[in-house]
Amino acid sequence: MKKLLNNKNTRSNLVIYLVVTVFFLVMQGMNMGGMLTSSWKGFLVPICVYISLAVSLNLLVGICGELSLGHAGFMGIGAFAGIVVAALLQDAVALEPLRLFIAMIVGGVLAGAAGFLIGIPVLRLRGDYLAIVTLAFGEILKNIVGNLYVGLDAEGVHVSATSAKFTLLEGGKMILDGPVGATGIKKLATFPMGFVLVLITLFVVLNLVNSKEGRAIKAVRDNRIAAESVGINVTAFRMKAFVVSAFLAGMAGALFGLNYSSMAASKFNFNTSINILVFVVLGGMGNILGSVISATVLYVLPEALRSLEDYRMILYAVVLILVMLFTWSPRVKEFVSVVTDKISGIFKKKEVETNG
Amino acid sequence: MQILQYLINGISIGAVYAIIALGYTMVYGIAKMLNFAHGDIIMVGAYISFCVTNYLGLPAFVSVIAAMAVCTLLGILIEKLAYMPLRGTPSLAVLITAIGVSYFLQNGAQLIWGSAPKNFASIVPLKPVFLAGGELVITGEVIVTILASVLIMVGLTLFTTKTKIGKAMRAVSEDRAAAQLMGISVNNTISMTFAIGSALAAIAGVLLCSTVPTLQPTTGAMPGIRAFTAAVFGGIGSIPGAMLGGILLGIIETFSKAFISTQFSDAIVFSVLIIILLVKPAGLLGKQIQEKV
Amino acid sequence: MKKFTALMLAMLMVMSLLAGCGSSKPAADASTIKIGMSGPLTGGAAVYGKAVEAGMKIAVEEINAKGGLKIEFQSQDDEHDGEKALNAYNNLKDWGMQFFAGAVTTAPCLSIAPTAVEDNIFMMTPSGSSDKIPMTGNNIFQMCFTDPNQGASAAELVAELNMAQNIGIIFDNSDDYSKGLMNGFKTKAAELGLNIVCETNFTADNKTDLSTQVTQCKDAGCDFVFLPFYATEASQVLTQAAKIGYEPTFFGCDGMDGVLTIEGFDKSLAEGLVLMTPFNPDAPETQDFVSKYQAMMNGETPNQFAADGYDVIYAIYDACVAAGVDGTTAPSDACEMLKTYFATNEFSGLTGSGMTWDEQGMISKIPAAVVIENGKYVALG
């Protein structure tokens, strides 16, 4: 009995790892074999990044039950931290994957630290108020990150919050240029590293969910008062989930930042947070495999619709609304089942007729 | 004198936020959903008003009425088609749908009216008032916006406390199931709320664009988020709270731009919001509800 | 929910299949060259992308009507976002693009340029004006002015015509274009001894309300305000200033072009506005283009974005004809041939005559400034 239960969890986890690995191997194989189009080659890393973001946000929204609208803020911290670290280590660490990995870890740690600092005040609130405060923090983070000036020259690293007195020595390199962001980034991100990121994310989130911490987090979601009454420190566990989620978002952000040659803080705005949230909700709350798949599909979908030109985004909007109605609305679901019954009824009738 | 001028500017933009926030608060209070498409209804309202005055050549007040009519219909339509089927589902599902609606309205507006920004000619015929030898200017828009926001606030308060429909709205907002048992049609009441909220959005759109003249499909997005912040600031669900929140937000935003930093004004505005929520978790005038054990 | 996941999984499989199939490119046709463009066709910056796209389409139609070498043209939406821009560029590459006539705005240009350098695809941006863009590589060309250069010539002009006592600057701190112009202007102004008394800015997120910035300039007593940003925000500044009865000399750059054609904008507010623009829709030599554009875009008057787009297509076309590039030339070979061509040849179009490019792909053309009188551009100086 107990074994069976364990098996069930392990089995569903294995399915997730399997799907991800197969996807990676197929894509990597096609890539090496030159069978991928330029577009798809370009999608590979962002897909990994968005999977990781969606899964980490799912930990917060689906499993912990806290609506966060500021996930992109952590992504942004990770991205810029990663860009700065990678630039500083340009000469110190020659091996590119290692430099990238260090950048991702630093990005994750900084985002996690920001998550902790923000968590102290924020996690006193609940529900929609928590949502608005995370939104506010996301905007604050973007605003602050977007006004940082970081430069490297012979003297060392210079950091400032205004451009007014920011000057570098001759031959110095501007790493972050305020709202304009980072330009001339050395692209380090690779698809295999994206795959590693997804594996790390899945490993952390799945292991967390199926442990005593995960049970406590789910208990807090299901019934906060009861969880307290059995000795669970609710704030501590919301905090753990928040920090882990921010850490993973930071790692993903670092990979994202190092996948492009220029990156502006405005990328990490409310809209990006919302997009990640859409991945989570459409994939199913608390459903990790759902997040993985919906992040992939919904990232590619608007790109696949490019031939529609002006009607592309409006169609995306319509698809979004319809999917929400079809997956959530009890009435629409009922209607669909009636229609499908009727259709299958017609087919059955025909079958009977042809048989008879 | 300088500080007074900034105060006036702040109150002026704050009053616009207040009108938008009133719509947000109404919808949130009664339908219990964050309607992120509210900002885009504002944009539609402004476009309608723009078209009526510029293409049909009709007077300003007609354009406002037309905008209100169209937005009311639009609000009801959106509610019936997109939100009503999702009643009773988790609020997150409705939130995502609202975002879909927001994308739809923005991109639809671009298809209809094009992406080129339009310059919205102010509908306010009043001349500016110059005080203190021209150092202090109060524009007609400021006067009209502030008057309108106060009138709307008073009107809404009277409406929700004195009329039958208004009382029904409050009943639905307090306890939907109980209201239904009392014979109140929850669906009709919520539709009515959307109608009123959207009509307010139309007014807000016209006044917003009279104050800040650029009109394009994304015009409503940022003020929408600001106004939402204002509504939470004042205590979401509270009518005077939305008014207070809007005005305060406008003043804080203007002052931080003028005296602290234009770059960090966003960070400052949102930090104040967070501090307020930590001190008063339900906003300035919101009701704190204790969970029953 | 289960069903939905299954559905998604199925869609994913179909898409991965498509991923492989799309790579078989149709056989190239010698008589037709393929030019791709990306720009913001939706979202807040769509106005620029749409204008460039229309300008380019006009040029393509004209060329294709002429006979001889034809152009196949495709435009893609980048939503003014670096990430989407790279996707758009990759999509165009899959389509078989030989020349990249984009991107329209600076951030997407900076995102695409290093990849274009890697691919060795000839890239000529109509309106991405940061000096960082051509610096990325020697196959990246620019049709518009480089920001610091334009800012500097603006300062020179102000000094030359003695236009200002106390200068105020409002700029968009989140925009590379605006900051580039501002820095160029400031540096030159300091050299020339111009008196800057007020410097204030806004960012993309809080540009809905610019009344504070206008008031700041007024309070500082500026009689001249430099506005290095686009027409949309400029129209706001002008309206705001008129509301509070503030009447300094406003001075804009090429992004300001189009201010007169903003629908609903009270043109009288722009009287006396000085702007630097390479394109004058009121000049006789541009009338043919203007009327075609108006026919295409519901009567809108073209601005310099459209004209830049038009010129980029003609520049690439002229170079192809002269260098003997056709539809079968590999993009990388075509790139080398065009680089060689532009190193020695000049181009004349709507936005200037005798334009030349240095080996970095930076343009040199004569700056022109106009003043608005009676709702028309009148050449200044």
Add this chain to the structure above:
Amino acid sequence: MADYPRKVIQVPTYNLFREQDAGKQPVLDVRNLGIDFGGLTAVDSFNITLGPTEISGLIGPNGAGKTTIFNLLTGVYQPTRGSVLVNGIDIKGMPVHKVNKLGIARTFQNIRLFSEMTALDNVKVGMHNEIRCSFLASLLRLPSYYRAEAAANMKAMELLDFMGLADVADQKAGSLPYGVQRRLEIVRALATNPSVILLDEPAAGMNPSETTELMHQIRRIRDTFHIAIFLIEHDMNLVMNVCEAIAVVNYGKIIAKGTPEEIRSNPAVIEAYLGKEDND
């Protein structure tokens, strides 16, 4: 407030300790407890002591303040006056989860299970503070994680079995029948290793045979785990049969304390409460 009992009631001084508890420290010692909600006194001068293995009942008409008292004892509400000592430690100012760690567990009048989780997981959540396995160990799936989980599984299954719930271990808590959910809540409370357990209307919604079984189970809990039980219940049959001592509250105040026999015959209680309820 009109029918507030004006009569001065003689509260019998009865030693609530069972014989075997004599001389031991009470697990629960409540002194002069009171709480006001915005000027309205909900509970006042509430005193009670519970011996380490005692079963006591708290009864009173609806709205008498019984659940409020439970909320005060578990730290959900902070009292306006008085003190609560759990195993001799004052819970003043402590958050709910710390009060639980002192040894007080509870069930809820309106069931509060973790409805999306299995019955087994519900119990394992209860064992949260007992499972010794670090965050890192469970993240990295170190051997200590597997050891701790296996031990937890075993104990949780034993506890479920104890209340006859082993069969439903894998079912979602929210989908279980009402009576089963009530018992599961008791198991979850037991899983926290309490020294006193507060049951808020454990028999509500149960049929007579389930109630009878519950009575046995309550005694068995005390006899097996050697803990004190304090319960609120409207089912007089259960209260009178199970409890060794009973306190009666009305309008937030104790109006009587004593053995079931004493309570049954107390005129004040009959007037305030039993008189109306005796019909069933």
